[in-house]
Amino acid sequence: MIKNKKVSLADIAMTLGVSKTLVSMVLNGKGDENGISKKTQERVMELAESMNYKPNQFARGLRMGRSNTIGLIVSDISNPFYSRLARSVEDAVSESGYNLMICSSDESEEKEMKLLEMLINKQVDGIILSSTLDSTDHVESLQNENFPFVLIDRIYNDFEANTVVVDNRTGALEAVEFIINNGHKKIAALVISPAHISTQVDRLEGYKDALSKHSIPINQYYQKVVKREDIYNAVSQIFIEWKSDHMMPTAIFVTNNQLAIGCLEAIRDLGLSIPKDISIVSFDDIDLFKLYSPPITSVIQPINSIARNAVEILLDNIKIKDNSESLIKTHKCLQTNIVVRNSVLKLA
Amino acid sequence: MIKNKKVSLADIAMTLGVSKTLVSMVLNGKGDENGISKKTQERVMELAESMNYKPNQFARGLRMGRSNTIGLIVSDISNPFYSRLARSVEDAVSESGYNLMICSSDESEEKEMKLLEMLINKQVDGIILSSTLDSTDHVESLQNENFPFVLIDRIYNDFEANTVVVDNRTGALEAVEFIINNGHKKIAALVISPAHISTQVDRLEGYKDALSKHSIPINQYYQKVVKREDIYNAVSQIFIEWKSDHMMPTAIFVTNNQLAIGCLEAIRDLGLSIPKDISIVSFDDIDLFKLYSPPITSVIQPINSIARNAVEILLDNIKIKDNSESLIKTHKCLQTNIVVRNSVLKLA
DNA sequence: CTGAAAGCGCTTACAG
DNA sequence: CTGAAAGCGCTTACAG
Numbered sequence: 001m002i003k004n005k006k007v008s009l010a011d012i013a014m015t016l017g018v019s020k021t022l023v024s025m026v027l028n029g030k031g032d033e034n035g036i037s038k039k040t041q042e043r044v045m046e047l048a049e050s051m052n053y054k055p056n057q058f059a060r061g062l063r064m065g066r067s068n069t070i071g072l073i074v075s076d077i078s079n080p081f082y083s084r085l086a087r088s089v090e091d092a093v094s095e096s097g098y099n100l101m102i103c104s105s106d107e108s109e110e111k112e113m114k115l116l117e118m119l120i121n122k123q124v125d126g127i128i129l130s131s132t133l134d135s136t137d138h139v140e141s142l143q144n145e146n147f148p149f150v151l152i153d154r155i156y157n158d159f160e161a162n163t164v165v166v167d168n169r170t171g172a173l174e175a176v177e178f179i180i181n182n183g184h185k186k187i188a189a190l191v192i193s194p195a196h197i198s199t200q201v202d203r204l205e206g207y208k209d210a211l212s213k214h215s216i217p218i219n220q221y222y223q224k225v226v227k228r229e230d231i232y233n234a235v236s237q238i239f240i241e242w243k244s245d246h247m248m249p250t251a252i253f254v255t256n257n258q259l260a261i262g263c264l265e266a267i268r269d270l271g272l273s274i275p276k277d278i279s280i281v282s283f284d285d286i287d288l289f290k291l292y293s294p295p296i297t298s299v300i301q302p303i304n305s306i307a308r309n310a311v312e313i314l315l316d317n318i319k320i321k322d323n324s325e326s327l328i329k330t331h332k333c334l335q336t337n338i339v340v341r342n343s344v345l346k347l348a
Numbered sequence: 349m350i351k352n353k354k355v356s357l358a359d360i361a362m363t364l365g366v367s368k369t370l371v372s373m374v375l376n377g378k379g380d381e382n383g384i385s386k387k388t389q390e391r392v393m394e395l396a397e398s399m400n401y402k403p404n405q406f407a408r409g410l411r412m413g414r415s416n417t418i419g420l421i422v423s424d425i426s427n428p429f430y431s432r433l434a435r436s437v438e439d440a441v442s443e444s445g446y447n448l449m450i451c452s453s454d455e456s457e458e459k460e461m462k463l464l465e466m467l468i469n470k471q472v473d474g475i476i477l478s479s480t481l482d483s484t485d486h487v488e489s490l491q492n493e494n495f496p497f498v499l500i501d502r503i504y505n506d507f508e509a510n511t512v513v514v515d516n517r518t519g520a521l522e523a524v525e526f527i528i529n530n531g532h533k534k535i536a537a538l539v540i541s542p543a544h545i546s547t548q549v550d551r552l553e554g555y556k557d558a559l560s561k562h563s564i565p566i567n568q569y570y571q572k573v574v575k576r577e578d579i580y581n582a583v584s585q586i587f588i589e590w591k592s593d594h595m596m597p598t599a600i601f602v603t604n605n606q607l608a609i610g611c612l613e614a615i616r617d618l619g620l621s622i623p624k625d626i627s628i629v630s631f632d633d634i635d636l637f638k639l640y641s642p643p644i645t646s647v648i649q650p651i652n653s654i655a656r657n658a659v660e661i662l663l664d665n666i667k668i669k670d671n672s673e674s675l676i677k678t679h680k681c682l683q684t685n686i687v688v689r690n691s692v693l694k695l696a
Numbered sequence: 697c698t699g700a701a702a703g704c705g706c707t708t709a710c711a712g
Numbered sequence: 713c714t715g716a717a718a719g720c721g722c723t724t725a726c727a728g
Contacts, residue, residue, distance in 0.1 A: 008721055019699045024723060035697050054469045058410035059721035062704050067406075069470075076435065077450075083431035087424065090452060099470065102425075102450050104438060121402045122417075122447065264639055291612055293641040356705055367715045372707060383713050407705035410720050698728090706720085712713105 007051045016047060023048075027055070061123060066322075069099045070314060071119035071127045073112060074153075077104045080286050081257060081303070082130070085153075088307030089128060096315055098125070107132045107194065107228065120147070126314045130154050134196045146327060148317035152310045154198050162317065164310040164332045168199050168283075171299045171336035172206025172253070173213075175281045178297070178338060179251045180214045183347030184279060187211070188222035188242075188249040190235070190263065192256045195225045203255040203283055222249055231262030239270055251279035251344065257286050264292065275345035285339055295341035302334050309334070355399045364395060371396075375403070409471060414670075417447040418662060419467035419475040421460060422501075425452045428634050429605060429651070430478070433501075436655030437476060444663055446473070455480045455542065455576065468495070474662045478502050482544045494675060496665035500658045502546050510665065512658040512680040516547050516631075519647045519684035520554025520601070521561075523629045526645070526686060527599045528562045531695030532627060535559070536570035536590075536597040538583070538611065540604045543573045551603040551631055570597055579610030587618055599627035599692065605634045612640065623693035633687060643689035650682050657682070 009027075013020045018040065025034050026044040047053075061067050072089050074082040090100050101124060105112040112132050119127055126148035131139065136159040142149050143161065150162035179187055189207040191200040204223065211218050226234045242248045254260045260282035264274075272278055274294060281297040282289065289296035309332045317327050357375075361368045366388065373382050374392040395401075409415050420437050422430040438448050449472060453460040460480050467475055474496035479487065484507040490497050491509065498510035527535055537555040539548040552571065559566050574582045590596045602608045608630035612622075620626055622642055629645040630637065637644035657680045665675050 009723095010721075020722080021699060021701095021724080022697090025698095028723085037697065040697085054465075056410065056721050057470055058406045058415075059704090060723080062404065062406035062410055062706085062720090063722045063724085065704080077425070077438065078428075078432045078435040080426075080428060080431070083428070084426045086450075087426040087452060090425065090450075099449065099466065101447065102434075102438075104435060117402075118447065122405055261635055261639065268639070287609055288636045288639060291609065291616070291636060292639060354705095357707095358705075368706080369708080369715060369717095370713090373714095376707085385713065388713085404705050407720090408707080410704090410722085411706045411708085413720080700727090702723105702725090704722085707718105709718090711716090 006056075007053050008056065009053075012044065012047055012051060012053060015051075016043060018044070027053075065123070066125050067123045068097065069101055069122070069124045070311075071101045071103065071115075071122075071124040072129075073103045073105055073115050073119070073127065074130045075105050075107050075132055077102055079258065081284050081301070084303050085307055088304045089311060092308050092311035093315075096311070098315070105132050109133050113138060116142075125318050126150075128152055128310050128314060132194065132197070134194070146321065148314060148321055148327065150310050150314045150317070150330075152306060156198065160329055162313050162330050164306055164313065164334070165198075166301050166306065166334050166336050168202035168336075169206040169209065171283065171301075171338075172203040172255070173209045174206075174336075174338050175283070175297075175299050176207050176210035176253050177213070178340070179253065179279060179281060179344055180210060180216065182251075182279070182344050184251040184344075185216055186222070186247075186249040186251070187216070188224070188252045190224050190226055190238070190252060190254045190259055192231070192259045193225055193227050200255055207253055221247065226259055226262070228258065231259060232265055235259070235262045235266040236270065239266055239272070243270075249278070250347065251275075251281075254280065254282045257282065257284035260284070260286075260296065260298075261288065264288075264296075275343050279344040281338075281344060289339075289341065292343075294343055296343040297341045298339055299336045300339050301336055305334055354404075355401050356404065357401075360392065360395055360399060360401060363399075364391060366392070375401075413471070414473050415471045416445065417449055417470070417472045418659075419449045419451065419463075419470075419472040420477075421451045421453055421463050421467075421475065422478045423453050423455050423480055425450055427606065429632050429649070432651050433655055436652045437659060440656050440659035441663075444659070446663070453480050457481050461486060464490075473666050474498075476500055476658050476662060480542070480545070482542070494669065496662055496669055496675065498658050498662045498665070498678075500654055504546065508677055510661050510678050512654055512661065512682070513546075514649050514654065514682050514684050516550035516684075517554040517557065519631065519649075519686075520551040520603070521557045522554075522684075522686050523631070523645075523647050524555045524558035524601050525561070526688070527601065527627060527629060527692055528558060528564065530599075530627070530692050532599040532692075533564055534570070534595075534597040534599070535564070536572070536600045538572050538574055538586070538600060538602045538607055540579070540607045541573050541575050548603055555601055569595065574607055574610070576606065579607060580613055583607075583610045583614040584618065587614060587620070591618075597626070598695065599623075599629075602628065602630045605630065605632035608632070608634075608644065608646075609636065612636075612644075623691050627692040629686075629692060637687075637689065640691075642691055644691040645689045646687055647684045648687050649684055653682055 009020045009023050013023045026041050031041040086102050093100050103115045130153040136156050152164045155163045224238050283299045285298045285300040289298050313330045357368045357371050361371045374389050379389040434450050441448050451463045478501040484504050500512045503511045572586050631647045633646045633648040637646050661678045
């Protein structure tokens with residue numbers, strides 16, 4: 001079934017006594033428009049099939065300047081959010097006959113730049129990017145080159161591009177409002193570094209929105225950035241600080257699943273009980289939250305929808321570029337949902 | 349930084365007034381061996397740099413018949429075991445200047461065959477495969493074509509190929525022995541479908557080994573295959589059956605992390621308590637186990653080492669093939685470790 | 697209805 | 713020390 005015999009267009013043309021041109025046309029479905037007789041078309045198709053002909057992708061790519069491959073860059077494919085996202089992207093692109101190249105940037109600006117170069121060098125037809133960069137130089141280059149790409153998950157306020165995101169601010173607002181509606185006033189927010197990333201910024205804004213809306217004073221002391229390299233220890237320190245200051249919040253909002261995991265560990269190890277001693281709600285839903293004791297209330301992102309939208313927009317852009325029309329920009333903002341479980345205490 | 353200007357060898361040769369041959373040689377580090385003067389070499393290098401020359405991969409691939417890309421097929425990249433494996437593979441191949449194409453087969457034989465064809469068609473230089481297939485036809489084809497590949501995680505007893513696996517049988521034996529040493533006699537084993545997969549077979553063997561070793565009768569009734577499509581319900585049914593038969597085991601051994609998740613849910617929803625009502629140990633360690641109440645004892649696989657070994661063997665094979673020597677076969681079997689937590693009750 | 701030819705951008709004998 | 717030329721396998725004007 002898997003043959004490697006390298007049969008080429010020329011082989012087919014030769015055996016059939018026709019030209020490569022004809023074979024190429026037929027195999028690319030351009031038989032009719034070029035008026036190749038049905039009979040000839042059939043003969044070509046059949047032989048190609050029986051010889052198990054597979055066009056050489058390099059030759060094709062070289063000639064046509066396209067690879068039928070798209071690139072996806074995320075910070076870490078082993079983060080469950082991104083692995084599920086990648087899976088959805090994989091499914092979506094493959095339905096359209098594209099292949100996918102998945103890369104992890106590790107939140108390293110240098111690595112992301114390298115990856116971007118590599119993908120362009122590999123001549124991918126487009127890129128889906130969840131960027132770790134603060135500056136927009138790299139995406140501006142892409143834009144200038146008229147290279148099709150869409151930004152997902154993380155975007156730039158001051159830069160116009162194709163984007164598919166979730167309404168992080170509203171999602172966060174709803175989450176914190178849920179906490180407030182349970183009677184809490186001392187609510188802390190933990191974000192993960194690098195703090196410039198739009199998801200973190202927006203979720204923190206949403207947190208502040210909620211407090212403002214309910215006339216709760218916003219306190220810097222309750223907003224902490226946690227270094228992603230050492231979440232557990234950083235979070236533990238924060239709790240210890242709060243405790244020794246006698247300023248322990250009654251609830252915390254965490255903006256990312258890894259952060260949540262670190263918090264759950266730290267809270268447990270400090271002998272604190274959820275939600276009795278401290279309430280918690282997290283952004284991103286993972287298996288763990290459903291099964292934790294108590295189950296953790298969280299904000300769930302429509303991962304599949306993010307992926308599908310991004311792919312759709314990207315493929316549209318690729319098509320547009322092929323017709324050498326100029327690229328348009330599409331923005332898609334999806335809503336999150338809050339899954340209420342048992343990690344928030346109802347205060348009197 | 350990212351230029352798309354498509355500068356070619358010819359451009360460099362032209363501006364420098366030398367031949368493409370020379371430029372190509374220099375850029376491929378063959379300047380010295382072809383006796384190109386240091387001076388010329390420098391001029392070429394500098395210009396290439398300043399023009400930001402990037403060789404066209406299609407042209408290169410077409411000419412040389414290699415892509416510098418390797419393929420990885422796993423059942424599902426969103427399964428944490430595989431996403432971590434993929435991440436390690438990505439790191440390992442990129443250190444050697446290779447790119448990676450990750451694909452999910454979804455345990456579908458048809459899909460896996462398509463993926464394999466696709467990767468070969470894309471002319472990847474080698475494949476790392478965790479196969480879902482029962483038959484070995486597909487890997488035999490690869491072998492016959494002298495196509496470099498290595499089987500990981502899942503292998504075939506009756507088929508000789510490069511393999512990197514974990515000692516599933518011993519890992520399972522140790523896990524079950526741990527249960528036995530805590531005084532249990534009624535121990536069940538749950539495996540996931542498709543049950544023909546070597547990991548499942550071997551882990552079940554290990555389970556039986558442990559029972560035999562301790563002279564505990566092996567009972568078919570305590571060995572169940574769970575359909576992966578509907579784990580939660582299937583597991584619930586099994587527990588209900590055991591209960592109504594008054595045959596509830598005191599401990600279960602589950603052979604996969606997804607299965608474990610389903611079990612934890614089912615056990616919780618049936619109002620059973622771990623480890624008081626039932627003890628459990630799982631194969632594969634995931635974040636959840638560490639944080640669950642109680643923390644779940646599990647068998648941990650050396651994921652990074654699996655990845656690194658597989659990549660090393662694969663790249664060796666690719667090199668060997670390039671020198672048109674015949675491929676050798678390497679087998680690597682890594683040991684697992686058991687992480688003891690609190691999910692097994694000490695019986696009197 | 698069909699074919700000869702050019703050309704995509706490389707690398708590699710071969711020749712001097 | 714260096715270059716002209718062939719060829720990898722395709723697609724696409726162009727010609728008839």
